[in-house]
Amino acid sequence: MTSKPPMTPHADALEEYLLNLTRRRFFGTVASTIGAGLGGAALASLLGRNAAAGVNQLVGADGNALPNAAPSSAPFTAGPHFAPKAKRVIYMHMEGAPSQLDLYDHKPNLLARFNEDLPDSIRNGQRITTMTSGQTRFPVAPSKFRFDRYSNRQDGIMLSELIPNTGRVAGDLCFVHSMHTDAINHEPGITFFQTGSEQPGRASFGSWASYGLGSINSNFPSFVVMITQGAGNMQALSARFWGSGFLPSEHQGCRLRAGRDAVLHLRDPDGVSRTDRRRMLDLVTRLNTEEFEESLDTETRTRIAQHEMAYRMQMSVPELTDFSDESEATLEMYGPDVRKPGSFAANCLLARRLAERDVRFIQLYMRGWDQHNNLPGELRQQCNAVDRAQAALVTDLKQRGMLDDTLVLWAGEFGRTVYSQGQLTKENYGRDHHPRAFTIWMAGGGVQPGITYGKTDDYSYNIVENPVDVHDLHATMLHLLGFDHKRLTYRSQGRDYRLTDVKGNVVNALLA
Numbered sequence: 487m488t489s490k491p492p493m494t495p496h497a498d499a500l501e502e503y504l505l506n507l508t509r510r511r512f513f514g515t516v517a518s519t520i521g522a523g524l525g526g527a528a529l530a531s532l533l534g535r536n537a538a539a540g541v542n543q544l545v546g547a548d549g550n551a552l553p554n555a556a557p558s559s560a561p562f563t564a565g566p567h568f569a570p571k572a573k574r575v576i577y578m579h580m581e582g583a584p585s586q587l588d589l590y591d592h593k594p595n596l597l598a599r600f601n602e603d604l605p606d607s608i609r610n611g612q613r614i615t616t617m618t619s620g621q622t623r624f625p626v627a628p629s630k631f632r633f634d635r636y637s638n639r640q641d642g643i644m645l646s647e648l649i650p651n652t653g654r655v656a657g658d659l660c661f662v663h664s665m666h667t668d669a670i671n672h673e674p675g676i677t678f679f680q681t682g683s684e685q686p687g688r689a690s691f692g693s694w695a696s697y698g699l700g701s702i703n704s705n706f707p708s709f710v711v712m713i714t715q716g717a718g719n720m721q722a723l724s725a726r727f728w729g730s731g732f733l734p735s736e737h738q739g740c741r742l743r744a745g746r747d748a749v750l751h752l753r754d755p756d757g758v759s760r761t762d763r764r765r766m767l768d769l770v771t772r773l774n775t776e777e778f779e780e781s782l783d784t785e786t787r788t789r790i791a792q793h794e795m796a797y798r799m800q801m802s803v804p805e806l807t808d809f810s811d812e813s814e815a816t817l818e819m820y821g822p823d824v825r826k827p828g829s830f831a832a833n834c835l836l837a838r839r840l841a842e843r844d845v846r847f848i849q850l851y852m853r854g855w856d857q858h859n860n861l862p863g864e865l866r867q868q869c870n871a872v873d874r875a876q877a878a879l880v881t882d883l884k885q886r887g888m889l890d891d892t893l894v895l896w897a898g899e900f901g902r903t904v905y906s907q908g909q910l911t912k913e914n915y916g917r918d919h920h921p922r923a924f925t926i927w928m929a930g931g932g933v934q935p936g937i938t939y940g941k942t943d944d945y946s947y948n949i950v951e952n953p954v955d956v957h958d959l960h961a962t963m964l965h966l967l968g969f970d971h972k973r974l975t976y977r978s979q980g981r982d983y984r985l986t987d988v989k990g991n992v993v994n995a996l997l998a
Contacts, residue, residue, distance in 0.1 A: 580868075585902035595944055609624065615670055617919075662940055664949045694733070
């Protein structure tokens with residue numbers, strides 16, 4: 487028997503390359519055969535799959551099949567586990583943590599305790615930030631703002647004078663005064679609210695919604711993000727807050743920007759016609775399809791889908807951002823800032839227009855709520871920027887018959903302390919981070935309107951009734967979208983992940 491001659495380094499490398507190609511094709515074939523789960527289904531919706539027929543076919547802007555795009559035989563399996571109350575979500579995140587004491591959680595008895603030390607029995611050795619850990623005193627700072635009673639099914643809810651327009655829609659809102667979180671700093675706090683984990687790398691809520699529900703409108707991504715620059719102290723806002731993590735990349739949020747280029751790199755360069763762009767995409771699609779047939783890498787198909795989506799968005803985005811078809815009454819309802827691109831008012835109106843176009847998850851970030859000093863002045867500015875617009879959004883959805891199937895959430899990453907950070911006067915104070923108790927509100931989408939849920943102690947420091955944590959909130963919202971949060975999973979690196987990790991309970995008292 488002749489021995490095999492020694493191979494050269496180049497031959498070794500070639501053999502290893504061919505062997506890896508064989509392994510990759512084998513495992514890719516197996517994966518494509520057994521992996522027809524939610525991930526493939528959501529991908530299919532983005533690629534233009536016909537759900538009724540169970541056909542996965544890449545389509546162009548005209549709705550016809552793209553050249554050389556082989557359909558998949560995997561059936562369409564995405565969708566809710568049971569009948570949903572909500573079809574979409576509008577999530578307004580107030581980055582920096584609004585003060586529940588100055589907006590929602592009325593504590594009139596604190597007026598008599600001005601500048602008293604917060605009792606040790608209330609603080610009870612709980613963790614505080616390094617920004618106030620060196621203080622020798624923790625002086626109680628009552629809110630300087632008047633609270634008014636707004637009518638609802640519980641004989642009225644007390645809300646701050648800073649948000650009168652929100653008060654006028656209080657009958658449509660569900661206030662949760664007993665939210666709490668483990669995170670005490672902004673970065674992990676925002677990450678926890680967006681992804682269900684304080685550690686970076688997990689998929690965002692919007693990505694989970696896209697993954698589970700798929701897309702209805704082929705001209706827009708299923709997850710869209712908009713950002714408003716507020717006033718005051720700004721915290722970092724990372725793109726990973728709307729990232730897809732381990733989920734397929736087509737589920738990450740698409741950011742709409744203010745100004746001429748709402749989506750970067752969407753416009754054709756000067757001298758390139760739409761016909762030229764179509765011919766170029768057809769060529770690139772053929773090349774990517776050949777690559778997919780060789781490698782079976784699903785991200786290759788994602789690239790094809792993203793190119794096609796960008797082509798369609800060249801027409802759909804300018805139409806979306808053009809408010810000329812809105813009535814003067816509607817524009818007036820949102821306020822004068824609605825005509826300023828990038829303002830919270832403009833983004834709220836865009837959110838309603840995206841909801842009309844069946845975008846699944848619409849995320850609005852409003853920056854600047856981090857009021858460690860000069861809280862009264864900065865909070866007034868922030869509320870002036872959001873109050874009219876957020877109330878108009880709820881009213882607008884309701885008038886158009888969309889509030890019933892649109893779930894609206896208003897939240898920050900945590901709350902604010904009852905004690906003042908730094909110098910305290912009756913006219914000015916600041917508040918530190920407080921994760922133990924704060925307020926969020928929801929509306930529409932199967933939420934019980936006009937109620938308050940949960941209760942805090944006399945200092946708005948500890949929860950004394952019906953605590954709700956972030957996992958509970960996520961579980962409840964997924965339930966309204968038609969999902970059992972324990973069954974909406976994705977396997978990554980040998981583990982089944984979910985938005986609620988290994989916790990979370992649906993809060994049935996919040997459901998209509």
